[in-house]
Amino acid sequence: MTDIIDPLTKQPWFEYNAGEKLIRINETTNTFVQEPSLIKEMISKYNHVLPTYPKPMKAKINYGIPAKYLRNTTEEWLDLFGRIKTSLISYENQIMSKQFPEIINNRDKDSVLKRKEQVLKYIDSINKN
Numbered sequence: 334m335t336d337i338i339d340p341l342t343k344q345p346w347f348e349y350n351a352g353e354k355l356i357r358i359n360e361t362t363n364t365f366v367q368e369p370s371l372i373k374e375m376i377s378k379y380n381h382v383l384p385t386y387p388k389p390m391k392a393k394i395n396y397g398i399p400a401k402y403l404r405n406t407t408e409e410w411l412d413l414f415g416r417i418k419t420s421l422i423s424y425e426n427q428i429m430s431k432q433f434p435e436i437i438n439n440r441d442k443d444s445v446l447k448r449k450e451q452v453l454k455y456i457d458s459i460n461k462n
Contacts, residue, residue, distance in 0.1 A: 337396055341440070344369035349376060354385035359398050363422050366448050367440045379456045393408040 337345055346369050347357065353376060356364065360383050364375050376383075404410055 337398055339369045342369055344373075345396040345399050346372060347376070348373045349390045351382045351391060351395075352389045352391050352417075353377065353395075354387070354389050355397075356380075357384040357386065358401060360384055361399050361402075364452050366452055367445045371445070371449055371452075375452060375456070379451075379460075382456060383459045384459075 337347075339346055347361075347370070356376065364372070366375065366378075367373055376428060380394065
């Protein structure tokens with residue numbers, strides 16, 4: 334579950350409400366912030382601005398993670414199973430850490446606020462076009 338749920342805040346990384354649309358995979362890197370609550374805020378507040386897939390979510394709450402961030406080779410799965418057997422899965426070895434290591438591993442308040450600013454500037458630039 335730590336691949337969907339942030340181990341520090343115990344909140345899902347990507348949470349969509351009914352009626353919201355999934356943001357496109359290439360946008361996840363641009364909009365990723367270290368705090369799940371901030372990702373949810375960005376998705377909810379800017380869902381109409383960000384490039385999304387056409388079908389809105391039907392369930393009241395939808396959790397997930399973009400498929401390209403998941404383990405997808407036999408070697409990655411065998412490595413995960415080996416770690417599960419020995420109970421050694423650390424925060425640094427989660428699926429999300431593979432995609433955003435410099436962001437996830439730098440989670441002090443200032444860096445989170447700085448990243449939020451970067452994401453808001455990016456969304457603002459999309460909104461102007």
